Amino acid sequence: MPLTTLVEPSRVVTILELIVAAFCVLVNVSINDSIEWDYSAVLTVTLVTFYGIQWILIVLCIDIVLRQLIALMRIVRDIRIDLLSADFYSNLANVMVRHVGLYISGICIVSLSYIVFTEGELTAGEMMVLMMPWYLPGLFIISFYIIPYNLFRKRMRSAKAKELSSVAAALNGNTGALKQTLLAGEEIPSKIDLLFYRDRIDAIKEWPFTDRIRALVLFGILPPLTWVIAALIEIFIEGAL
16 A cells, blocks of 8 residues: 555545544533533534534544554655665654644643633642643653654664674674675775774664654753743742742
């Protein structure tokens, strides 16, 4: 199955997703005791439309994440490992990094909204409980990205181990082992060159998201997270006083 088929849902899948969203709206409306159907027709339609948009977005988000995970699994399983172009593989982390960035931004917005609308009356523990439906599903979804990335890490580690084993054999005098490395066809390097090459291969990061996560933490997560933590500390101090 081509990747475009995985990324783009078919018409049948789209119809099924809309049916699932409509069923969720029906269940949501049925179990919500606070809804009084004696309101005007306009208000009723508005309420049902709101629930409809909400559940359509939820179903679509789940569909998008699952398709991304399946496509990512196929990519990391079939992609060619090139130890001399290891920086290229950091692009595989874009999917998770974008998700983490949106997740952190959303959590910060929700936290600040609770703080503003409750005028800081909630304690830190109450905030954590109220926000549980927001942050737990996101953490659960993000944890699934470890599955394809761990598969890539195993392939990268295997390629590094094979290359380093041949280089170690060459350093011990078996220069024929270089025919099984990326140096095959080149002039036999000196031991100093082999040591530099060994260090370079050994320094290759096995996880594709190492550099991207560092940049995300420094420039995408720390600023908004600092504001939320400062607001929570202020609430804690006011409650203690």
